[in-house]
Amino acid sequence: MQKSECHRDVQLRNRVTDNCDQRTSSSAQIKQRTIVQQRKSSSSTSSPESARKLHPRPSDKLNPKTVNPFGEQSRAPSAFAAVYSKGGVPCRLVHGSVKHRLQWECPPEKLPFDPLLITLAEGLRETKHPYTFVSKEGFRELLLVTGALEKAVPLLPRLIPVLKAALVHLDDEVFERGLNALVQLSVVVGPSLNDHLKHLLTSLSRRLRDKKFKEPITTALQKLEQHGGSGSLIIIKSKIPTYCSIYC
Secondary structure (H helix, E strand, O other): OHHHHHHHHHHHHHHHHHHHHHHHHHHHHHHHHHHHHHHHHHHHHOOHHHHHHHOOOHHHHHOHHHOOOOOHHHOOOOHHHHHHHOOOOOEEEEOOOOOOEEEEOOOHHHOOHHHHHHHHHHHHHOOOOOHHHHHHHHHHHHOOOOOHHHHHHHHHHHHHHHHHHHHOOOOHHHHHHHHHHHHHHHHHHHHHHHHHHHHHHHHHHHHOOOHHHHHHHHHHHHHHHHHHOHHHHHHHHHHOOOOOOOOO
């Protein structure tokens, strides 16, 4: 009987020892796997490729090779961005220490306005650099060339809806660019703009309710009247009765 009991005690101690050994071995394996995973993670995050993923450079946003197809940048580009990326806008942005400027591939006066002027007007609705600068500055510079009147007037039926889209945009900066572009256009085409004013004044009237836009819109209306003549005043007053003529 005593021998049997001793034998059972030995077996019990062996089982306990085996269980402890198994737990110790399992714990060692888990610890080893953790160390290996940490080393892999450390080596991957220290590589140049992973560093670029964690801290992308500004230039990566315009480099197709670095765009994440599943990220936010995978959204379809705007019409202007697509044209610009394909070289459809014959100028490039030159970064200066104080301010930026455009460098044209050829003198702007030699460029056809159709469809370049309309393309630049479409770019006024952009909200990202460099498209914002290229579109507004390109539009302004193109209208300054000799013969701009003859080139711009035939495009007014197609140009006005594009400017209207900028003027009704919810982004304040887009609206301001559209407003400035409208004034620049009126300086060039003068009374030829009067037939199209009614399509643009409604959005200006709505923005007048915002105090921060009251002064720039009033100044713009005065420019429209100045370059559009007496005919423009009648149209402006019909849409914005509170407007006071510059000749009053």
